[in-house]
Amino acid sequence: MRRLLSLLGAVLLLASCQSLSSRVGSTPPPEGQPIFLGEKHSLRSAILEEERGFQLYLPPGYAESSERYPVLYLLDGDAHFHHATGVVQFLAGNSHIPPMIVVGVPNTKRTRDLTPPPHGDTVMPGDTSARSIAQSLPTAGGADRFLRFLEEELAPHIEAHYRTRPYRVLVGHSFGGLFAIHALMNRPQSFNAYIAISPSLWWNNGELVAGAVKSLERLPEQERFLYMSMGEEGEEMLKPIQRLAATLEEARPARLVWRYAFLPNDHHASTPHRTLYDGLEAAFEDLRLAQWEARTGELAQVETRYAQLSKRLGFELQPPEELINVMGYSLLQRGKVEAALTAFRRNVERHGDSANVHDSLGEALEAAGQLEEALESYRRALALGIQANKVHPAYQQHVERVMSKLSVQASGDGAP
Amino acid sequence: MRRLLSLLGAVLLLASCQSLSSRVGSTPPPEGQPIFLGEKHSLRSAILEEERGFQLYLPPGYAESSERYPVLYLLDGDAHFHHATGVVQFLAGNSHIPPMIVVGVPNTKRTRDLTPPPHGDTVMPGDTSARSIAQSLPTAGGADRFLRFLEEELAPHIEAHYRTRPYRVLVGHSFGGLFAIHALMNRPQSFNAYIAISPSLWWNNGELVAGAVKSLERLPEQERFLYMSMGEEGEEMLKPIQRLAATLEEARPARLVWRYAFLPNDHHASTPHRTLYDGLEAAFEDLRLAQWEARTGELAQVETRYAQLSKRLGFELQPPEELINVMGYSLLQRGKVEAALTAFRRNVERHGDSANVHDSLGEALEAAGQLEEALESYRRALALGIQANKVHPAYQQHVERVMSKLSVQASGDGAP
Structure with missing residues (x-):
């Protein structure tokens, strides 16, 4: 047959x-x-x-x-x-x-x-x-x-x-x-x-x-x-x-x-x-293209693309946490600290329960010289990590690093 | 992070x-x-x-x-x-x-x-x-x-x-x-x-x-x-x-x-x-190319390709039953009945336990006008199918079709 x-x-x-x-x-x-x-x-x-x-x-x-x-x-x-x-x-x-x-x-x-x-x-x-x-x-x-x-x-x-x-x-x-x-x-x-x-x-x-x-x-x-x-x-x-x-x-x-x-x-x-x-x-071609934009563009561009696609598909799609995180670090690397802060803050707004979004925001704040705010973010990451039983060693190191920077600043302020 | x-x-x-x-x-x-x-x-x-x-x-x-x-x-x-x-x-x-x-x-x-x-x-x-x-x-x-x-x-x-x-x-x-x-x-x-x-x-x-x-x-x-x-x-x-x-x-x-x-x-x-x-x-590019040859060439070509590839790989690969079966029907369709018989016979040699290889050989024999041999192949397919509990309705139909062709021949021979 x-x-x-x-x-x-x-x-x-x-x-x-x-x-x-x-x-x-x-x-x-x-x-x-x-x-x-x-x-x-x-x-x-x-x-x-x-x-x-x-x-x-x-x-x-x-x-x-x-x-x-x-x-x-x-x-x-x-x-x-x-x-x-x-x-x-x-x-x-x-x-x-x-x-x-x-x-x-x-x-x-x-x-x-x-x-x-x-x-x-x-x-x-x-x-x-x-x-x-x-x-x-x-x-x-x-x-x-x-x-x-x-x-x-x-x-x-x-x-x-x-x-x-x-x-x-x-x-x-x-x-x-x-x-x-x-x-x-x-x-x-x-x-x-x-x-x-x-x-x-x-x-x-x-x-x-x-x-x-x-x-x-x-x-x-x-x-x-x-x-x-x-x-x-x-x-x-x-x-x-x-x-x-x-x-x-x-x-x-x-x-x-x-x-x-x-x-x-x-x-x-x-x-x-x-x-x-x-x-x-x-x-879903826009999603693939957004991967490139995350490495070359800014948050608004990726969010606009997702919004347009959502409208076309008839249901809401949001840029994933990981994509925004990648974008934030790419912006930092390109020296665009303010734009990086915007991206990481969006992740904190949308994924506040994730330890990592706070740690990432901490890195951008630290790069911007906002050490007190950075410390707060790093501590939040560490606390959430402990709570979820998923502590990355970096979280603790970041807290310690900023604390020592702050203490150097403090001693610098005190002694001429 | x-x-x-x-x-x-x-x-x-x-x-x-x-x-x-x-x-x-x-x-x-x-x-x-x-x-x-x-x-x-x-x-x-x-x-x-x-x-x-x-x-x-x-x-x-x-x-x-x-x-x-x-x-x-x-x-x-x-x-x-x-x-x-x-x-x-x-x-x-x-x-x-x-x-x-x-x-x-x-x-x-x-x-x-x-x-x-x-x-x-x-x-x-x-x-x-x-x-x-x-x-x-x-x-x-x-x-x-x-x-x-x-x-x-x-x-x-x-x-x-x-x-x-x-x-x-x-x-x-x-x-x-x-x-x-x-x-x-x-x-x-x-x-x-x-x-x-x-x-x-x-x-x-x-x-x-x-x-x-x-x-x-x-x-x-x-x-x-x-x-x-x-x-x-x-x-x-x-x-x-x-x-x-x-x-x-x-x-x-x-x-x-x-x-x-x-x-x-x-x-x-x-x-x-x-x-x-x-x-x-x-x-394994030769295997993909053999798929084309099965539809356009003859058995020797595909077997040579498999043999050469086996030598290069260092282990024996044989053309699968299904590939030879496809090739046989492609040859039949192209009117190359002898070449089709060669292909189907190779499958019978190598996969004699498979009901289908006998049924396929039967079709080529029938196309070649060798009705007695075709009937024998179809019957073998049917018997193996029953044995394996996998009888395709075509097997029985083929037996009946050739039997009726043979009886027409017989009556044709008997009555002028």
């Missing part, structure tokens, strides 16, 4: 990856202490009339925080959960994207769920039998029902049980990429960002491409984001996505930000990882 | 990532069925005189197979284990790299373990105090002892307890990148491939770069591989690696394959993921 129906159809390859990854996922390691990646859950779908499992990844620190997080819905969950959550962990660790919850959606009947109803005479690329897709894929056509499951059952379930932001990302590959673009064009309110990896846009002779301009006429008020990619996958895959990119380039639908990437060194099955990394980084 | 000492020193950033990821790793999920990523283990190091923990990732199917695997040793394990194992899972799933064991090595005293003994007047980039590294990093200098730990204690422990190939990859970032290049230049027999991400080659005024040609004069018989990367990280980081690349370009050390990638959109902390992906793909 041809497991990989064709370079373009790659449906069953995913099925074979699944069996491997789920086997690993469910067998406890034979010895040693387990390292957890996430959890498997399930819910009964009235719409699909079946039990649906899902995989759940919660960002580091979820249990200890009261934060809320955007949610990434990942189609073909079994094949992609491990490496996709790795991308999210890494990019969020760099503040290139916000920390996110990932919900992997494994398949039951993949072709049924991910394809719009087939019609016309489309033949699957690589199928030499010349049968139409309605004949060769008799279960196809359930995309709208599956989208209702995601929108009306799965997402509400996640949002009821976990601390989420009103921002949903949909990621799909191959038929899943087709599904993502189908969702954007037919139910653009269902997700905020769509990452369509090697989408099978040849479906129904490219009807999604032909109808794109009309479909995208009335997008919701809040900006939508679309990232599409294609590897070296043959003309039947390449032409429709090129046509879609050209159409979007010309029509410039309002409130749609989109990108298209061609990956010349990738084949159909190898596009997902790079696309997911680049697509997520692009969806 | 400046957690991130500088864009270039990024030592403590990793420490803070660690605390997050280890917290997640050790807290069992509150509900649902756990999904495992790996295991934590430890061993007593006589060389370092301390207990050393390590993280272990075994490839999908490890428990059920008797295969042996190359091993990737990952420095700063706590920060990188999740996303790095994700890269390995994804690339191995695409046969762009062999399936690998990953051993994450978390830090105890990071600066001590990853740096060669400091000498001279080098100042850490971004350190405005003008203290030499010997003064500012008083614990530095233990790289050789740590390398002995990896080579004489950790790797032998892994090789004694798990099914390994004699092929070791070392991956390090920042000081870890410095360490990887130090290891290649001083103990090139310790690892086969070295991925040095944003290496701190400014250490000791760039002495590793200055001594590169001499150090690389006598590499072991088996080829070594080096992949180095650098983001937009300032002149002090960029200049030494550019000099090293220029030196290698000119000196062309025998038996060293190397690449250098500049990542203009990345800063010091964001280089690891892309570098790991591209570096691993480059280390």
